[in-house]
Amino acid sequence: MTNKPAFFNNEETSGVDRVTNLTYEYFVNQYLKPCKPVVIKDATKNWIAHEVWDFTFFIKKYGNCQLQIDGKFYKFHDFIDLVMNANNNNPAPYLREMNIPINFPNLMFYLQPELQYTLPNRLTSKLLPKSFEKNWGMRKGMMELLIGGRGSGFPFLHYDLFKSHGFVTQIRGYKEFILYSPVESEYLYPMASKRDVSSIKSIESPDLDKFPLFTKAKPIKVLVREKESIFIPSGWWYITKILSPSIAVLINFINPDNWSNFIEEYCLSLGNFNIIKLKLRKTYLTAIGLLMSCQEHVKP
Template structure:
């Protein structure tokens, strides 16, 4: 048994009118093969360049271990200079990742290496963020709490991406009071005996290499596996419809704070309860009787 996945389409030379009509408005993922071709970043951005430009910047690094007990959320495993982290990446496989690294705050000169594409989309220019991961590391299946439309530009390295639209949520073992799937599930080799609903989910897959840019629509689930050490930039477009803005506020103000409070009060008991509920609710919604 395998996951039901189809390839994300790849395009070149699309106009903003075509992009809006074919992908952005209907909220469909697509890979641009040439969107960053004229950026200085396309020629410059590799690990040697970042060692030179940002090597002394101290960055938080996260591992693959889920938050436990009374922890509010999964905090950084350690903090290192960027150059020291690059040394680790070059030595071999590691689960250490750097995510949501704000270029504007930490390395403003790097802003000259890219530009916001003319796609008819309003970008949130205060938050260009970088993601870096070591060979073999992965990002748990999730969607973004702020429901942003993401434009993910890959530079050094290769990564595998799985995407699922919001309507497939009922099959993805969503953990209550969160925006993640169960962290114990190995999306590279799912245990369909334990998690049979995954076989019903219909999703998309792609491998991103240097110069590929992936459009991830708002509230789409995404799982990322770093096939090699990889460095990427994400530009974000925040939701503008009243319904989604209200949902974002609920996520940030109500759901996240309630979850953190229950973690503080009940610790691991709360986490175990949520995981049991994720299985129970998914099997009920997917009409699976175990």
């Protein structure tokens, strides 16, 4: 007999389930396959990071390490100081796109066991071409460290790279997510040169003369608290607002359900639109996907 998840409904989540005790099978059938967001309160309950990680931890362990954020360089301890003193009028830089397995491999110890809902994750498959190691470190998995202060957040409306699925887990602090379904894409004005980014620079003060259809877009606002994880399905647009000093982890994953989306997005990102080469790339990655299917177990 399969345990049923417990549901929590309150004003902090509008249109998104907030659950606990969620089995892998229930997640796949009710959220993954339908591409439906969900907040899971206990997805990473065994991660040591929840007990150990705080801002003092990072200062002691990496204080003198140098970070590059938006083209500027900071010592880690100076960056943390900015985060702790940030506010809505004086936001700190937002550390993002920092691949943990590549840049901070020792942190992986604190993020075990693997998040079961992300398995099987084809981004960690040895069948991926070696060239993927140079492309955003994909062969080691796209697991990012996210640190920011009150008033900052992800700076533009987007969906995750190559239409990957994503899980964001809050280790410290509160964060608000503003989500838009893929069916709203026509109202969000994707950039011609970068389809995963909206041309609208600010969803709070959009230029409606330039983007009139944006008024039809229906946002979903979700508060994610410490120890909670939000599942953001393939192709869902979102932006974040940090409400208190925040440490979080983003895990992007590709599985059989969004492999075709990944192939399409990845091939187009390479910038060579020669029809023959494009078809060869797609055929090659489709074949790799078939090989992966032979190795994968549906249940981790």
